[in-house]
Every structure is written in structure tokens, then in C-alpha cells.
Amino acid sequence: MKLIEEWHKSYRLFSVQAMALASALLGTWAVLPDDLKSGLPHWIPNAAGIVILVAGIIGRLVQQTPPVDPDATAPGIKPNGR
Numbered sequence: 001m002k003l004i005e006e007w008h009k010s011y012r013l014f015s016v017q018a019m020a021l022a023s024a025l026l027g028t029w030a031v032l033p034d035d036l037k038s039g040l041p042h043w044i045p046n047a048a049g050i051v052i053l054v055a056g057i058i059g060r061l062v063q064q065t066p067p068v069d070p071d072a073t074a075p076g077i078k079p080n081g082r
Contacts, residue, residue, distance in 0.1 A: 018056030
């Protein structure tokens with residue numbers, strides 16, 4: 001097994017963010033008191049978790065472009081502005 005390149009920046013990947021969100025949602029639901037859970041249908045957290053995890057799978061399969069660094073200079077423009 002080999003880690004992806006720049007694994008230490010994996011928190012920027014949509015797939016990682018989606019899986020973290022799904023884990024947080026399902027973990028929160030598991031520790032909520034029953035009286036709070038009774039206000040929502042039981043299928044809501046499961047469906048939300050599945051949708052988020054599927055989005056994470058799709059995000060892993062799609063090429064993700066890195067965000068543009070606003071501090072970087074545009075191509076062809078020298079740092080002194082000329």
C-alpha cells in the first residue's frame with residue numbers, strides 16, 4: 001500500500017471532507033438523547049450519511065484542481081509589477 005502524493009494535504013480533498021462530515025453526523029446522531037432523536041424520522045441521519053459518503057466517493061473519482069493561491073503572481077507578470 002502506498003500513500004497518495006502530498007498526503008499531508010489530504011484535508012483539502014473533497015472526498016476526505018465528505019467522509020469526515022458523514023462521520024461527524026453519524027457520530028453525533030449516535031450520542032444524541034432519545035428525546036431529541038424522536039423529533040426526526042429515523043431514516044434521516046442514515047440517508048444523509050449515505051448521500052454524503054456517495055458524494056465523497058464521487059469526489060475521489062473526479063479530478064480535483066488545487067485552489068488558486070491569491071498570493072501567487074499571474075503567469076507572465078513579474079513580481080515588481082512590470
